[in-house]
Amino acid sequence: MSHASAVDQAPLLVRPSHDGDVGAMLDIYRLHIMRGVEPAFAHDPEALQPDDIKRRRRNMRKHRLPHLVADRGGAVVGYAYAVQFRKRPAYRYTVKHSIYVHPDHLHAGIGRALLPALIDACAAAGFRQMIGYIDAANAPSIGLHVACGFRQVGYLPSVAYKFGQWTDMIMMQRSLGAGGTIAPDVWPAVVPDGDIR
């Protein structure tokens, strides 16, 4: 039985990730990497490891950066998270994000549930702008982002080299909350390490 048929009848829940989700998130990531990366790069010794994701999750919680999963009947079928756009303090109200849906569950509305939840969580945390970098040929992702209020703000020609050809990226952005219309709120306090789950 495929991953999809086992779980696709259960209700979809979007919730914060926890360490127990890391294996499933890594599986989803690897499945997409296997499809999107040349075989020569598929066994990168520096490829993402479970501890990397756990460390990233902890660090993100400290900075109130959301890390969400889509859970269908207890199975993680997608995940999405935001990180700081750039490290320098001037950029602290801007995030960039990533979203991955399990290949067995594509075009079933999971992205449409996950991305708005991530947008809401970033807005609630006080961030004002959200940015995604997307392969210019990635129609599903571009469609999802347009549907969720993003617009193209940049075009980066020939920035990646995949499958023997140069690949363009587009940069998509949307504002959160009051966006750039008024000064930001007082920045929320950092959550102490002990609060991390």
Ligand SMILES: CC(C)(COP(=O)(O)OP(=O)(O)OC[C@H]1O[C@@H](n2cnc3c(N)ncnc32)[C@H](O)[C@@H]1OP(=O)(O)O)[C@@H](O)C(=O)NCCC(=O)NCCS
């Ligand atoms: C991009 C991605 C997250 C979309 O997730 P999804 O769960 O399949 O998306 P949904 O089913 O919620 O669809 C939402 C919208 O996305 C667009 N979309 C989704 N699949 C599409 C496809 N195959 N072709 C064109 N548009 C598509 C549509 O606008 C769709 O709205 P609609 O159902 O009203 O037509 C998913 O394809 C994915 O994980 N891709 C691999 C990783 C990736 O590219 N991540 C984004 C990197 S920036």
